[in-house]
Amino acid sequence: MTEIWQGLTRAIHLLISFDVEVVEIALRTLSISGTSSLLAALISLPIGTLIHFRRFRGKRALINIIQTLYFLPTVIVGLFVFMLLSRAGPLGELGILFTPPAMIIGQTLLITPIMLGMIIAALSGVREELLETATSLGASGPQLSLLVLREARYAVLAALMLGFGRALSELGVAMMVGGNIDGYTRMMTGGIWLATQRGDLELALALGMILLFLALVVSIVLNRLQQRRTQ
Amino acid sequence: MKHDSSAIKITALTHTYGTREVLKDVNLSIDRGEVFALIGPTGAGKTTLLRIIDLLETPASGQLYLDGRPAPQSARQRLDMRRRMSFVHQKPQFFNLSVYDNVACGLRWRGANEDVISNRIRHILDTVGLNGYDRRDARTLSGGEAQRVALARSLVLEPDVLLLDEPTANLDPISTTRMEQLIAHVARQRKITMVMSTHDMAQGQELADRIGVLVEGKLVQTGSAADIFRSPRNEDVARLVGTENIIEGTVVANEEGIATVCIGGEAEAATIEAVSNHSAGKRVSVCIRPEDVTLASTVSHGSSARNTFSGTVTRMASFGPLSRVEVECGFPLVALITRLSAQELALQIGARVHATFKATAMHIVERSTDDRST
Numbered sequence: 001m002t003e004i005w006q007g008l009t010r011a012i013h014l015l016i017s018f019d020v021e022v023v024e025i026a027l028r029t030l031s032i033s034g035t036s037s038l039l040a041a042l043i044s045l046p047i048g049t050l051i052h053f054r055r056f057r058g059k060r061a062l063i064n065i066i067q068t069l070y071f072l073p074t075v076i077v078g079l080f081v082f083m084l085l086s087r088a089g090p091l092g093e094l095g096i097l098f099t100p101p102a103m104i105i106g107q108t109l110l111i112t113p114i115m116l117g118m119i120i121a122a123l124s125g126v127r128e129e130l131l132e133t134a135t136s137l138g139a140s141g142p143q144l145s146l147l148v149l150r151e152a153r154y155a156v157l158a159a160l161m162l163g164f165g166r167a168l169s170e171l172g173v174a175m176m177v178g179g180n181i182d183g184y185t186r187m188m189t190g191g192i193w194l195a196t197q198r199g200d201l202e203l204a205l206a207l208g209m210i211l212l213f214l215a216l217v218v219s220i221v222l223n224r225l226q227q228r229r230t231q
Numbered sequence: 232m233k234h235d236s237s238a239i240k241i242t243a244l245t246h247t248y249g250t251r252e253v254l255k256d257v258n259l260s261i262d263r264g265e266v267f268a269l270i271g272p273t274g275a276g277k278t279t280l281l282r283i284i285d286l287l288e289t290p291a292s293g294q295l296y297l298d299g300r301p302a303p304q305s306a307r308q309r310l311d312m313r314r315r316m317s318f319v320h321q322k323p324q325f326f327n328l329s330v331y332d333n334v335a336c337g338l339r340w341r342g343a344n345e346d347v348i349s350n351r352i353r354h355i356l357d358t359v360g361l362n363g364y365d366r367r368d369a370r371t372l373s374g375g376e377a378q379r380v381a382l383a384r385s386l387v388l389e390p391d392v393l394l395l396d397e398p399t400a401n402l403d404p405i406s407t408t409r410m411e412q413l414i415a416h417v418a419r420q421r422k423i424t425m426v427m428s429t430h431d432m433a434q435g436q437e438l439a440d441r442i443g444v445l446v447e448g449k450l451v452q453t454g455s456a457a458d459i460f461r462s463p464r465n466e467d468v469a470r471l472v473g474t475e476n477i478i479e480g481t482v483v484a485n486e487e488g489i490a491t492v493c494i495g496g497e498a499e500a501a502t503i504e505a506v507s508n509h510s511a512g513k514r515v516s517v518c519i520r521p522e523d524v525t526l527a528s529t530v531s532h533g534s535s536a537r538n539t540f541s542g543t544v545t546r547m548a549s550f551g552p553l554s555r556v557e558v559e560c561g562f563p564l565v566a567l568i569t570r571l572s573a574q575e576l577a578l579q580i581g582a583r584v585h586a587t588f589k590a591t592a593m594h595i596v597e598r599s600t601d602d603r604s605t
Contacts, residue, residue: 127324129320129322129324130324130326132287132320132324133320133323133324134326134336135287135313136285136287136313136316136317136318136320137317137318137336137337137340137384137385137388138310138313138314138337138340138341138388139336139340140310140340141306143340147326147336150326150327151326151327
């Protein structure tokens with residue numbers, strides 16, 4: 001118990017004093033996960049809109065597959081990207097394994113299905129009558145898509161936040177394709193894992209507290225968005 | 232090329248939802264600048280017909296002509312054509328935006344600049360009596376306000392054709408009157424082609440130049456309000472326009488255009504004389520509007536009315552200044568008289584009265600063999 005208490009007070013001290021290592025890892029995490037989320041959003045928004053509006057054979061099956069990928073273990077994505085980027089892999093020539101771009105690719109692959117599925121669900125929540133009103137008021141196909149995205153904006157933002165949260169908290173991809181290299185690819189989850197292994201509980205707790213704080217921010221934003229949706 | 236004055240022309244149009252035929256062989260032509268009311272009970276196919284005109288649906292068969300040209304097939308051409316029309320739905324739907332932005336949507340989609348949009352919105356909100364509502368959240372409006380904003384949102388587009396689907400169906404009487412006044416004002420001022428659906432005959436009479444009666448997907452009758460009101464084509468139309476007395480019978484004689492119709496069973500047979508060309512032997516329904524039935528405590532021998540029946544009052548109800556009186560004279564008869572007359576006659580349930588109606592006041596329709604009426 002004493003050890004935990006000491007760990008907590010030391011962790012708070014690390015946070016208050018803006019410890020270089022802690023700040024560096026936190027900023028790197030935000031940068032890599034933020035970039036992954038941005039890329040996943042850029043992929044998911046147009047594709048999600050397209051899937052929602054187009055009628056095609058196998059649409060339901062495709063949505064089922066996307067939803068199944070919500071539960072994709074991070075280590076499976078890590079393994080897949082590792083094989084892709086390893087020297088013998090099809091993209092081995094790029095030489096980006098164990099670099100931040102490799103982690104961004106992995107995280108993007110991990111969170112895109114979540115964002116995509118949630119965006120499709122969000123767009124489905126817009127009432128058919130509203131679409132018909134817009135159509136009869138003269139909206140073209142693209143104008144209709146933008147309108148639906150705007151109508152579902154809170155639910156769509158919630159989908160993006162959920163993807164960001166998943167990227168922030170994952171460990172498998174960061175470790176397997178990032179390599180947890182100090183000062184280069186170490187993220188908060190990897191940092192916590194290593195610090196715990198080394199017995200540096202203060203650092204592990206400090207990073208954990210930042211991670212929880214970021215999760216809290218994501219959760220608050222999500223709650224606000226949900227409230228605005230129901231207003 | 233022959234000039235076609237029709238804004239909307241529909242030929243042999245049929246539409247189905249699954250196996251259910253919702254529109255059956257509809258033929259209709261609506262002139263430019265005409266106000267046309269589609270009247271029919273709920274589920275008659277009025278909304279579907281409006282949706283087809285607005286190119287929101289494609290009919291299963293038949294042809295729709297807009298402005299003399301067949302309805303386009305390509306999405307782009309359909310959009311261009313749809314942008315010349317505007318549709319006010321029965322339950323207006325609003326985007327999660329202010330009143331101003333809701334009204335502005337259609338103009339923005341057409342690429343209008345913000346100055347034009349601002350001017351037009353100010354003017355149109357003034358027309359519908361909603362000045363100062365521009366910043367309000369459109370989804371917090373009352374039913375009457377919402378319907379007026381929906382009308383403004385359509386009118387601001389200055390359409391060639393305005394489609395209105397039961398525009399007062401969900402409104403209270405005051406809002407209904409206000410909406411009707413607005414529609415009448417728009418029809419007078421703007422001279423746009425209007426097609427409105429309603430189940431309210433009085434509303435159709437008041438607002439429309441011409442009426443079409445839609446029953447179970449069939450356009451049963453089109454004509455002026457007076458035509459349909461006085462000469463309904465069949466029992467369904469008669470019921471729809473408020474003819475409460477529909478009495479089945481058989482024409483037993485016709486002399487010089489005066490038909491004698493035998494009604495009731497053989498034991499209690501009674502005859503009605505009506506101006507009609509139907510020949511002897513025809514099975515008919517005699518339609519008498521309740522306001523054409525007069526009641527008296529004694530038989531007036533000086534009256535020109537040919538049909539007088541004695542009966543007993545079985546039911547009475549008041550409707551504002553009028554009283555609805557049900558009389559059993561061997562067949563049930565409903566009369567609509569002023570409350571003052573009812574008081575003067577000292578009418579009450581069980582009272583004996585003489586019901587009279589003129590031979591010219593009736594309308595006789597031939598009963599079809601598949602007549603469902605009882």
